[in-house]
Amino acid sequence: MIRTSRFGWLVLLLCLVARAEANDLRLVTGDGYAPFTSKELPGGGLLAQVVEQALGQAHVASSLDWLPWSRGLRMTQQGKYDATFPYIRTEALGEQFLFSEPLMVVRQHLFSLAGRAYEVDDLSTLSGRRLCYPLGWQLPTAIQAMVEQGRLLRHAPKGLNECARLLLLGRDDFFIANGPIGAAALAATGQPASRFRRSRSSFGEISLHVIVSRAHPRAEQLMQTINLSLLQFRGSDRHLRLLDAYLEARDRQAQR
Structure with a gap:
């Protein structure tokens, strides 16, 4: 098995970023999914911040629009947006979309x-x-x-x-x-x-992801760029600071 060094990952990320910069990533999400995505929360919610900061740290330019969930998903499937988030992995969606590394x-x-x-x-x-x-x-x-x-x-x-x-x-x-x-x-x-x-019981663990339409002409490249950006961000101090701020905000809310 070929092992990729940290430097190798960095070189690959920079190459993908250079190719992606020609076309800024067009992202779309939905409202009312607090604390992960919400117009009423700072930065649009925790996962909106994770995605935007991860891409920003990797120097990948992006824009984020807010649409009703069903419309945003449909427009991503049609290629009018490059990616949408956060979505749970399902068999039905897996037939039409690629899934990123878990956001949470x-x-x-x-x-x-x-x-x-x-x-x-x-x-x-x-x-x-x-x-x-x-x-x-x-x-x-x-x-x-x-x-x-x-x-x-x-x-x-x-x-x-x-x-x-x-x-x-x-x-x-x-x-x-x-x-x-x-x-x-x-x-x-x-x-x-x-x-x-x-309820005391739950449906078990689920993961939330960024998804890209399989029909997108640059689907594999986009997903590689997103995944490498997320991996790089998870290992950074910015990610830890973001999670700490989120947990502190939740604690303050619980004390009200």
Whole structure:
């Protein structure tokens, strides 16, 4: 097996960057996915900052647009954008897109009002319930099957914050999110955390990625540039400072 030295990786990255600079990377993401992507957060959210700072540190010029999730995904598939993020790896998306190295690994839980004990390890209790899950977001496989079988009624608003409000109004029974995103949506309601419940069990670890359409004429080159930028950024002090700032902000929010 050929081993590439740190210097070799740097040379390769610089070559890819030189080729990419002729065409700035056109990125698109969606709103309402706090704390990862949100117009209301500094820098557009944690993962928006990770992607932009990683490319910037590697001297890869890029632009970032905000569109509804389904539209941004469709326009990326059509090649009108070079890449979009963050997306969970699924078999269906894998047929049309290349996936980057993970941006982050998280676990998804069920969120409901307090007193309603829904658990991932007993999905039968969800039959006949109303699920809130934003338009363009990817459902866990088992939940997708229940929706297709008519065992769950899915409501698809534009963002997760609306799902949290709909729980309070009694219009939906539960929503699905990873821990940080679910907590942010609940906090946005202004209600105490005691009014809600997060399932003890989860769907297991999932990873969030940047994706590039397989139909893009420079798909492989773009993905190499993105991956090498992410790898270089993860080993830098800037990445550590960004994560530290994010954790400090979460701690301050929890103390309010």
